[in-house]
Amino acid sequence: xxxxxxxxxxxxxxxxxxxxxxxxxxxxxxxxxxxxxxxxxxxxxxxxxxxxxxxxxxxxxxxxxxxxxxxxxxxxxxxxxxxxxxxxxxxxxxxxxxxxxxxxxxxxxxxxxxxxxxxxxxxxxxxxxxxxxxxxxxxxxxxxxxxxxxxxxxxxxxxxxxxxxxxxxxxxxxxxxxxxxxxxxxxxxxxxxxxxxxxxxxxxxxxxxxxxxxxxxxxxxxxxxxxxxxxxxxxxxxxxxxxxxxxxxxxxxxxxxxxxxxxxxxxxxxxxxxxxxxxxxxxxxxxxxxxxxxxxxxxxxxxxxxxxxxxxxxxxx
Amino acid sequence: xxxxxxxxxxxxxxxxxxxxxxxxxxxxxxxxxxxxxxxxxxxxxxxxxxxxxxxxxxxxxxxxxxxxxxxxxxxxxxxxxxxxxxxxxxxxxxxxxxxxxxxxxxxxxxxxxxxxxxxxxxxxxxxxxxxxxxxxxxxxxxxxxxxxxxxxxxxxxxxxxxxxxxxxxxxxxxxxxxxxxxxxxxxxxxxxxxxxxxxxxxxxxxxxxxxxxxxxxxxxxxxxxxxxxxxxxxxxxxxxxxxxxxxxxxxxxxxxxxxxxxxxxxxxxxxxxxxxxxxxxxxxxxxxxxxxxxxxxxxxxxxxxxxxxxxxxxxxxxxxxxxxxxxxxxxxxxxxxxxxxxxxxxxxxxxxxxxxxxxxxxxxxxxxxxxxxxxxxxxxxxxxxxxxxxxxxxxxxxx
Numbered sequence: 001x002x003x004x005x006x007x008x009x010x011x012x013x014x015x016x017x018x019x020x021x022x023x024x025x026x027x028x029x030x031x032x033x034x035x036x037x038x039x040x041x042x043x044x045x046x047x048x049x050x051x052x053x054x055x056x057x058x059x060x061x062x063x064x065x066x067x068x069x070x071x072x073x074x075x076x077x078x079x080x081x082x083x084x085x086x087x088x089x090x091x092x093x094x095x096x097x098x099x100x101x102x103x104x105x106x107x108x109x110x111x112x113x114x115x116x117x118x119x120x121x122x123x124x125x126x127x128x129x130x131x132x133x134x135x136x137x138x139x140x141x142x143x144x145x146x147x148x149x150x151x152x153x154x155x156x157x158x159x160x161x162x163x164x165x166x167x168x169x170x171x172x173x174x175x176x177x178x179x180x181x182x183x184x185x186x187x188x189x190x191x192x193x194x195x196x197x198x199x200x201x202x203x204x205x206x207x208x209x210x211x212x213x214x215x216x217x218x219x220x221x222x223x224x225x226x227x228x229x230x231x232x233x234x235x236x237x238x239x240x241x242x243x244x245x246x247x248x249x250x251x252x253x254x255x256x257x258x259x260x261x262x263x264x265x266x267x268x269x270x271x272x273x274x275x276x277x278x279x280x281x282x283x284x285x286x287x288x289x290x291x292x293x294x295x296x297x298x299x300x301x302x303x304x305x306x307x308x309x310x311x312x313x314x315x316x317x
Numbered sequence: 318x319x320x321x322x323x324x325x326x327x328x329x330x331x332x333x334x335x336x337x338x339x340x341x342x343x344x345x346x347x348x349x350x351x352x353x354x355x356x357x358x359x360x361x362x363x364x365x366x367x368x369x370x371x372x373x374x375x376x377x378x379x380x381x382x383x384x385x386x387x388x389x390x391x392x393x394x395x396x397x398x399x400x401x402x403x404x405x406x407x408x409x410x411x412x413x414x415x416x417x418x419x420x421x422x423x424x425x426x427x428x429x430x431x432x433x434x435x436x437x438x439x440x441x442x443x444x445x446x447x448x449x450x451x452x453x454x455x456x457x458x459x460x461x462x463x464x465x466x467x468x469x470x471x472x473x474x475x476x477x478x479x480x481x482x483x484x485x486x487x488x489x490x491x492x493x494x495x496x497x498x499x500x501x502x503x504x505x506x507x508x509x510x511x512x513x514x515x516x517x518x519x520x521x522x523x524x525x526x527x528x529x530x531x532x533x534x535x536x537x538x539x540x541x542x543x544x545x546x547x548x549x550x551x552x553x554x555x556x557x558x559x560x561x562x563x564x565x566x567x568x569x570x571x572x573x574x575x576x577x578x579x580x581x582x583x584x585x586x587x588x589x590x591x592x593x594x595x596x597x598x599x600x601x602x603x604x605x606x607x608x609x610x611x612x613x614x615x616x617x618x619x620x621x622x623x624x625x626x627x628x629x630x631x632x633x634x635x636x637x638x639x640x641x642x643x644x645x646x647x648x649x650x651x652x653x654x655x656x657x658x659x660x661x662x663x664x665x666x667x668x669x670x671x672x673x674x675x676x677x678x679x680x681x682x683x684x685x686x687x688x689x690x691x692x693x694x695x696x697x698x699x700x701x702x703x704x705x706x707x708x709x710x711x712x713x714x715x716x
Contacts, residue, residue, distance in 0.1 A: 018343035021584065037525075106492075131424070200344055232636060237629050249623055254634050259623075262633040265640035268609075298639040301648040 002290045003314045006221050007033045007142060009190040011128050011182070012225075013157065015147045016194035017204040021226040022046060024302055025194050025294065026146040027054040028310035034071040035311070038141040041127060042073045045120055045148050050313035054302045064127075072140070072173045074127075078116030105201035117148075117159040118172070121179050128182070155217055157183060157191075183218055190221035193287065197228060206286040220289045223244045225280055227296040272296075292317045323602045323663045327573065330601045331358045335573045336462055336564065337471045337601070340483060341575035342585040346606035346665075349672055350406075350575045351473035352380065353681035358469050360397065360679070366406040366461060369473040370454060379408075379672050385409035389466070397675055398542035404469065414529075415453040423553035433550075438543040439636050450475040453488030455561045462564055484592055487558040571601035576648035576654070578608050583654045590658050603662035604685060605651055609644045610666050 006012060012029065014022045023044065030042040041064060055067045064074045083100055090096040099105055130139040147156050160183065164176035183189055191212060195205040205223065212218045233241065245263040253259050276293075284291050294313055297306045320326075330337060330410045331354055339351040348369050355367035366389050377385045380392055389406040412498040417434060424430035433439050454475055474483045564570060572593055586603060593600045627634075651662055665684045672678055 019577070019579070020344070198344075232632050233629075237632065240629065241633075244623070251623065253625075253630050253637075257634050257637050259633075262637040265637045266633055268640060269636050298642050299644075300649070 002222050002292055002317050003029070003032060006190055006192060007036070007038070009188060009221075010138075010141070011124070011145070011189045011195060012192055012221075013144050013145045013147050013189070014194055015157070015194045015208060017201045020194050020196045020201050021294075022146050022194045023312065024054060024307075025192070025224045025226060026144050027302075028029060028294075028307055028314055029192075030071055030073075030142075030144045031055075031068070031307060031311045032314045033142050033144070034068060034182050038070065039139070040071050041140045042071070042141045043124060043127070043143060043145045044073070044075045045146070047075060047146065052143075076120050076123055081115045081119045082116070085119060085122070109289055114159040114162055117156050117161050119175065121156075121160060122175055125175075125179055125182055128188075157212065157218065161216065183216065189218075191218045192222045192224060193289075194221045194224045194226055195279075195283060196226050197276040199279075202279045202282055205283060209289075220287065222293045223283055223287055223289050225276075225283060225291055225293045228280070228293040229269060229276045229296050230293075233266070233275060238270050241270060323661045327354075327602045327604075327663060328686055330573075331469070332361060332363075333600075334569055335469055336458065336567075336570040337469065337573055338474060338565070338570065339457075339471065339573045339575060340474045341442070342582050342588055345575050345577040347575045347580050348381075348473050349678070349681060350573070350604055350606065350665075350685070351471050353678050353685060354573065355407075355469070355471040356397075356405060356675065356678050357682040357686065359403045360399070360682075361403070362401045364406075365403065365469045365471065366408065366463040366464075366467045367407050367471045367473065368410055368454075368461060370410045370412075370450065370475045377407075379674055379678055380405075380407050381675060382407065387411045387414060389461075389464075392393050392675075394675065397679060403468070405643055410450075410454055410457055412450050413451045415457050419453075419456055419557075420671070423550040425550075429550075433543070447626060448551060451483045452490045452558075454483075455487060455565070456557065459557065459561050459564055464691045484589075484596060484598075487561060491555055491558055529564065558567045565598050566596070568599055571599045573604060574603050575604045575606060578605055580650050583650050587654055587657055590660075600660075603654065603658070603660060604665060605654075605662045606665045607667045608647055608651070608664045609640060610671070 007029070007251065014026050014029075016022050026042055026044075030040045034040045048237050055071070055073065062075065062077065062080050086099055086105075087093075087096045090099060105212055108199045124143065124145060131137060132139045133249050160176040160179040164173055164180060167173050167176070193205050193209060195201045209220060212220065241263055244259070245267055249259060251259045253262055280291065280293060292314070294310055297309065337351075337354060339347055339354070341347045351369060352367050355365045359365045368389075369385065377383065381395070382390070382392070386408055389408045392405045392407055394402060394405060420433050420439075421430055424433060451474070454472060458470065458472050461467065464470075572589075574586045574589050576582040583605070590603070591599060651664065655662055663685055665681070668677075668681070668684075672681055
């Protein structure tokens with residue numbers, strides 16, 4: 001249900017603190033949508049390995065690449081997007097090349113506040129509007145954006161607001177206003193917040209939610225709580241774990257499974273589980289959007305199996 | 318991987334160095350590690366300042382404050398204090414304020430100072446310019462390194478997407494502020510005050526025309542005022558950035574790279590490590606937080622277990638299997654970092670409880686320095702029944 005609603009948009013931004021698994025959630029969402037027959041584009045920003053790695057493909061570059069049926073990924077680098085923009089704007093090849101080689105251009109681009117974000121958002125907007133073929137059918141039914149991590153300087157999604165104030169006139173101002181309209185269009189665009197059950201990630205998610213609703217006017221459509229430790233024991237069994245651990249009984253449960261070790265692992269799990277519940281409650285209380293818990297996966301790296309597990313969870317949510 | 322154990326290297330650094338920069342990607346426990354190192358040094362008798370950029374309340378709470386102040390404030394170490402204890406100070410970096418004071422320091426006169434501080438562009442960018450957090454953190458570091466109230470300054474670096482941004486920030490900032498480059502295309506216009514330009518090159522004219530068309534007049538005006546005002550300050554900035562660079566390369570400074578046992582964070586730590594090598598900046602050690610240790614047995618692994626419900630046993634076995642797998646995976650990731658860097662990492666176990674007071678922080682320090690015994694490598698780490706005595710579980714807080 002929650003995911004149905006989320007996937008009914010044309011543009012889904014996923015945001016959250018670094019390391020919470022935005023790429024993972026993004027890939028799982030994209031897989032889910034592509035299975036429903038949508039043409040999906042998964043956009044990453046300067047993350048050369050993640051989505052491609054998760055989807056089991058070699059790194060994907062600047063070009064939109066079909067990595068699974070109906071599922072495309074692209075990895076945007078602000079610099080390359082900006083270069084492309086200059087080439088499109090200047091049109092004269094030689095001149096464009098000269099500009100691209102000029103030190104002023106590079107220095108300005110490297111540090112100009114918000115410019116990289118603005119360029120990337122502009123590119124995403126143009127991808128959303130892209131139409132192909134005779135029938136002028138939208139190139140993509142859904143675009144999932146793994147937005148750059150929150151909490152650094154000017155937040156990604158706030159950039160158009162700053163830009164429209166700083167540069168009210170000219171094409172940049174116009175484009176910034178169009179971006180704002182797109183971001184605020186709740187029919188086309190949805191925001192998903194990704195967190196994990198840990199203090200910093202939850203604090204940042206709540207802070208991000210406050211900023212987005214107050215400053216940007218975007219309400220999140222869903223909160224994904226990734227890496228949740230889910231209940232494995234009944235409460236009676238949990239009590240039993242603690243009792244047995246205290247009693248310090250020895251012995252073996254199975255080949256290679258000493259009771260003491262299993263109890264230590266179980267206690268660790270129970271503690272993690274409690275923290276998960278605590279943070280889930282805190283998120284639900286602070287953010288009035290449906291929360292989708294996703295399980296912690298005991299895997300070396302995200303592989304096809306894990307992705308499958310997550311996609312199934314999303315389907316069921 | 319030879320030489321003294323990494324925890325001894327780190328202990329020596331905490332005892333001798335004057336600056337410790339704690340780096341790493343976001344969400345790996347950098348702030349907590351920085352605070353724990355600072356507390357450790359203070360408890361050993363030094364006067365220490367920990368400077369963080371983390372606005373999270375939790376660290377403030379763990380340091381016994383409601384909120385971290387913008388200027389160094391001494392903390393009450395309370396019951397942790399002994400006769401040899403030094404002092405611990407904490408502060409939170411305020412990027413904007415640091416930038417302002419830098420402007421105040423280098424502005425030629427009152428008028429120049431006011432022009433900048435009131436410039437629209439400056440007000441918008443001083444906190445948002447790419448790299449300004451990092452740059453200001455370093456700027457503050459230079460300031461603090463000259464403050465004789467402190468023997469050691471521990472700097473918790475900003476949570477960048479790429480930890481490396483931190484090292485590159487001054488170059489980027491200076492590149493941006495380099496008015497000698499920007500002047501030639503902005504100044505003629507605003508000095509003339511109109512759009513007829515005599516710009517030296519065709520490319521320059523084109524860049525300018527584009528800028529005018531796409532950025533608009535007001536913005537360009539703000540921008541040029543900004544750069545014109547900065548003109549006199551650039552040399553000061555540059556000189557200072559040079560000193561920061563020298564400070565970071567000084568043998569009395571050191572970098573502690575923090576990571577989690579997850580692959581992306583470890584790769585980031587490795588990149589950072591390599592860049593430090595290229596820049597000839599002194600590396601101290603890797604600290605890998607939240608490592609799952611193997612579940613430790615409280616008793617020998619022989620003999621039958623008590624009679625338990627089969628369903629319960631099945632679940633216990635499953636949990637055991639998963640946590641074992643996790644410990645093995647993490648060990649492999651860390652091993653890769655160690656092989657690629659040629660350094661042994663300090664592993665800190667996942668804590669039983671969140672760190673929420675100074676005692677918790679001290680326990681983190683204990684875990685870092687007392688060093689968990691190295692566990693067997695992946696090859697030995699099988700499910701086979703152990704023959705040796707069972708090691709005690711890794712140090713952990715039970716507060």
